[in-house]
Amino acid sequence: MGSRSLLNLGLVALVMALLLVAYFKPGLEPEPGAQPITTQLDPATVTTLHIERHNRAPLAFNKDGDLWYLATSGRRLPAADFQVRALLRLLRATSLRGYPADSLDLAALGLDPPRATLDIDALSIHFGATDALEQQRYVRIDDTVYLIDDQYQHLINGEWANFVSGKLLATRGPITRLELPGMTLTYGDDPHWQLEPEQATTGAAALQGLIDHWQAAAALYVRSYTGSESAEHVTLHTRDSDVPLTLQVVSHAPELILARPDWGIQYHLTSDMEDSLFTLPEPEPEPAAETGVTTEPNPNSSEGH
Numbered sequence: 001m002g003s004r005s006l007l008n009l010g011l012v013a014l015v016m017a018l019l020l021v022a023y024f025k026p027g028l029e030p031e032p033g034a035q036p037i038t039t040q041l042d043p044a045t046v047t048t049l050h051i052e053r054h055n056r057a058p059l060a061f062n063k064d065g066d067l068w069y070l071a072t073s074g075r076r077l078p079a080a081d082f083q084v085r086a087l088l089r090l091l092r093a094t095s096l097r098g099y100p101a102d103s104l105d106l107a108a109l110g111l112d113p114p115r116a117t118l119d120i121d122a123l124s125i126h127f128g129a130t131d132a133l134e135q136q137r138y139v140r141i142d143d144t145v146y147l148i149d150d151q152y153q154h155l156i157n158g159e160w161a162n163f164v165s166g167k168l169l170a171t172r173g174p175i176t177r178l179e180l181p182g183m184t185l186t187y188g189d190d191p192h193w194q195l196e197p198e199q200a201t202t203g204a205a206a207l208q209g210l211i212d213h214w215q216a217a218a219a220l221y222v223r224s225y226t227g228s229e230s231a232e233h234v235t236l237h238t239r240d241s242d243v244p245l246t247l248q249v250v251s252h253a254p255e256l257i258l259a260r261p262d263w264g265i266q267y268h269l270t271s272d273m274e275d276s277l278f279t280l281p282e283p284e285p286e287p288a289a290e291t292g293v294t295t296e297p298n299p300n301s302s303e304g305h
Contacts, residue, residue, distance in 0.1 A: 034094035037139065037146045040123050043088040053116040053157055061163075067171065072160050077263055078170040080222070083163050086155055087118065090125060095146035104145055109138045111145065116156045127153060159224060161265050166219035168247070168258065168267060173240030175211050180278060181232055181249070185211060199280070206280050213276045219267035225259050226266065234258070252278075 049061040060071045061079055068079040106112035110129030118125045128138035128145075136147040169175075178185045184196045185207055193207035214236065232249040250257040250266055256274050259266035 034096050035098070037093050037095050037098075037148060038091060038123065038125075038141055041091050041120060043085075043091050046088060046091075046121055048119075048121055049084070049087055050119040051116065051156055052119075056157065057160060059160055059163060070160070070163050073264070075263060077265075078165040078167070080163055080165050083155070083158075087152075088120070090118065090152060091120065093148045093152075095148050098144045098146045101140055101143050101145050106140070106145075109145065111138060111140050114140070116153065118152075118156060127156065161222050161224045164222045164263075164265055166222050166267060168217045168219070169215060169236070169238070169245070172236075172238045172245060174238060175215055175236055176239050177235075177237035177244075178211060178214060179235040181234075183280075202280055210277075210280055213273075217269070217273065217277060219258075219269050221268050222265050223268060224266070225261055225264045228259060 047063045049059075051059040057072065061068055061084060062071070063069075068081065068084045070077045070079040101111075106128075111126055114126035114128060116127040118127070123141070126140040128140065130137050130150055131147055134147070135150060137150040137153060139146050139148055176187045186194045186196070188194045192204060193211065195202060195207060228248060228250040230248060230250055234247045234249060236245045236247070238245065247267075248259040248261060250259045252274055253271055255271050256269040256277070257266050258269065
């Protein structure tokens with residue numbers, strides 16, 4: 001074998017050795033994977049949440065049985081379950097890096113004072129600024145500062161009404177009377193739904209369907225009540241309360257908006273819910289009756305001649 005061939009083989013061996021070193025990195029510890037920022041709490045056992053944030057009123061949540069409630073401005077309102085679950089997901093957040101808090105300039109990181117604080121039971125999570133390079137959020141738990149994906153700041157800074165349940169009848173029982181503009185449905189002792197004014201062509205299934213739509217109605221989103229001059233209302237009586245629920249009809253189009261001024265909120269529903277909540281379906285046309293009479297050919301007819 002010539003010297004040139006030996007040189008080429010040597011170069012190939014050297015390249016292979018360098019590739020192996022680059023791949024296996026002998027003598028270097030592998031980088032740790034993402035670690036949870038806390039393991040102190042199980043989301044299923046949490047019963048209280050409290051949010052402090054700049055220039056916004058604090059928010060307090062508590063769990064009663066299986067339901068979460070929001071306490072704000074002296075009211076106790078049913079909370080949006082998916083928003084509460086989003087906050088609790090912080091307990092499963094992970095980070096690639098954690099730093100001792102006393103080794104950092106906390107003021108420069110937006111953590112002294114923090115921009116927001118979320119208390120989950122006795123655990124406090126402080127939120128700071130975002131990292132300029134990776135756009136991750138600095139959070140502090142006890143004596144450690146972590147960088148986490150920035151998924152929570154917009155949620156924590158949201159309007160209080162965003163956290164109210166969009167279900168119109170949240171915490172209320174079955175409807176016993178529904179008063180709509182132009183008609184009223186009452187559950188009688190029969191037991192059947194009675195419609196006023198009566199419509200002879202409206203069947204029991206249509207009445208029950210209208211009630212079911214109201215029972216399950218939920219908004220796309222909830223906002224603070226902005227006020228309205230509308231005098232149109234819907235009143236719902238439910239089996240579990242002597243106090244009826246009154247909703248103000250703020251708008252029918254381009255979106256259906258129903259307000260609860262007593263709670264300071266309004267529900268924004270899709271426009272296609274207008275018909276299902278305010279009108280009864282047209283009755284199905286009855287099939288033409290068969291008489292069983294066979295028409296005999298007219299002997300005086302010119303056909304066939």
